[in-house]
Amino acid sequence: MKRQWCGERGKKENCVVGQHLLYTDNDLHNPFTCVVASDLFLPQDWANDRERCKAAGIPDDVVYRPKWQIAVDQVEEVVGDGVRFSWLTFDEEYGSVPAFWFGLDRLGQRGIGEVRANSRCWPTRPHCRSSQAAHASKRVDNVCRRSGVFTKKKWRAVTIKDTTRGPMVWEIKTARVHLVDASGPVSQPTDRKYWLILARNPATGEIKYFVSNASATASLQELLEVAFARWHVEKWFERAKQEAGFGAFEVRTYTSLIRHWLSSRLAMYFLAAETQRLRGGKIQRSRSSRWLMPRTPWPPCCGSSPATRRPTSPHAVVTIRTAMKRHTEADASEEDGQGESSAAILQRCEYGHAGWSSWCAG
Numbered sequence: 451m452k453r454q455w456c457g458e459r460g461k462k463e464n465c466v467v468g469q470h471l472l473y474t475d476n477d478l479h480n481p482f483t484c485v486v487a488s489d490l491f492l493p494q495d496w497a498n499d500r501e502r503c504k505a506a507g508i509p510d511d512v513v514y515r516p517k518w519q520i521a522v523d524q525v526e527e528v529v530g531d532g533v534r535f536s537w538l539t540f541d542e543e544y545g546s547v548p549a550f551w552f553g554l555d556r557l558g559q560r561g562i563g564e565v566r567a568n569s570r571c572w573p574t575r576p577h578c579r580s581s582q583a584a585h586a587s588k589r590v591d592n593v594c595r596r597s598g599v600f601t602k603k604k605w606r607a608v609t610i611k612d613t614t615r616g617p618m619v620w621e622i623k624t625a626r627v628h629l630v631d632a633s634g635p636v637s638q639p640t641d642r643k644y645w646l647i648l649a650r651n652p653a654t655g656e657i658k659y660f661v662s663n664a665s666a667t668a669s670l671q672e673l674l675e676v677a678f679a680r681w682h683v684e685k686w687f688e689r690a691k692q693e694a695g696f697g698a699f700e701v702r703t704y705t706s707l708i709r710h711w712l713s714s715r716l717a718m719y720f721l722a723a724e725t726q727r728l729r730g731g732k733i734q735r736s737r738s739s740r741w742l743m744p745r746t747p748w749p750p751c752c753g754s755s756p757a758t759r760r761p762t763s764p765h766a767v768v769t770i771r772t773a774m775k776r777h778t779e780a781d782a783s784e785e786d787g788q789g790e791s792s793a794a795i796l797q798r799c800e801y802g803h804a805g806w807s808s809w810c811a812g
Contacts, residue, residue: 466707467491469517471524473533474682476675478611480729483686484719486533487524488711490704491517507703518544522553535559537676542566545661548629551644555663562645562662562677567591569659571646572628572639573599579638587630587637590659594648599625605650608671610678620658620674623648626666647673686718694718 468490474483490512496503497514515523521544529535538561544550545563554561570587578585594600605621612618627646628639645662647670660677662668690696694717699710 468707468711469520469524470711471521471528472683472686473535474679474686476679476682480726481682482722482726483682484722485686485715486528488708488715489520489524490707491515491520507705509704512704516547518547518550518553522550522557525554525559526557529557529559537561539563539676539680541680542569545569548631548640549633551629551661551663552631552633555642560662560664560668562647562660562664562673564677565590565659565661567659569661570630571644572630573597573625575628575639579636587639590646593625593627593646594623594659597625599627600648606670607652608674610674618678619652620678621650621652622670622674624670629661645673647677649674649677689721690714690718693721 468488470485470489471487472483473486474481490508492503492508492512492514494514496508500510503510503512521540525535525538538554538559540561540563542564545565546569551561567590569590571590571593572587573593576585588597600623603623603625605623607619607621610618610620624645624647626643628642629644630637631640643666645660645664645668647660647662649658649660650656660673662673662677664673687696691698694714696711696714696718699707701707701710
């Protein structure tokens, strides 16, 4: 518990910060979404005071890790449990960290995420190493405004999806750039190239910057669909707080916190599976008047036959988000045991197919 930035309040407050990995199939009509990993973000001053941690029941192996490192570790653990992702997507808190991208590259995971305007890259690889400003890395927003890799290209309109207010259309420009590798004594451009995508909303003028480690032959349409799929995360947290009390905890120990998160996650898993099962029995008509085949999403271990099991989703993504819970003093029961992870449940249910996923700290 520490006075730190609280996204829910939009300012610094005493709060608990957790990080959660969400899995979703990104189905627009009948999505299935669940949390497969949850970790406590432990501030550095807490991690340095082990007696304080012991009093709060925090194990010795829970130490300070930057949020991007927690995210990489979560994906590695969940993939090891048998869950598979086609894509990962996240906000600028993660996308702006080159080391995070290197971690995804090491795991062989494709991702696309927002980056801050002041993130740096090289539009072209410098011919020599020099301390002169002309050879230094450039800000992403300046590259998009002034570099020839963008100024010589025309805007391309991309329809992301159909919404109740009409098509969601963004204009984009793209280029392949080098990120900044600061792992050595001197910063240098990466050997490989990454996508840098400039996206502009023609209706509002809003500008977004995205980076992706997808191959040069990746579909830009698919990249943008993944990049704008983080709404599943916000929707899950909204429903979890309303239906399963995800944010209504008043606990004093680490074990109680993890137990509360796990109980809410299991309740949401059951609700998501039942909702998809009941909706899946109906044939739905899309906006384009194309008939959609009915879905049978309920895992085999929960009653449906393997013959009717839902096929693997053609898309898969991971998203990252930060959510906080303000601290309040209250009595709480403290019991041992943390239960089985959702990732293990997905594997046991043979339901770990490719799907959209997300992180959140909350």
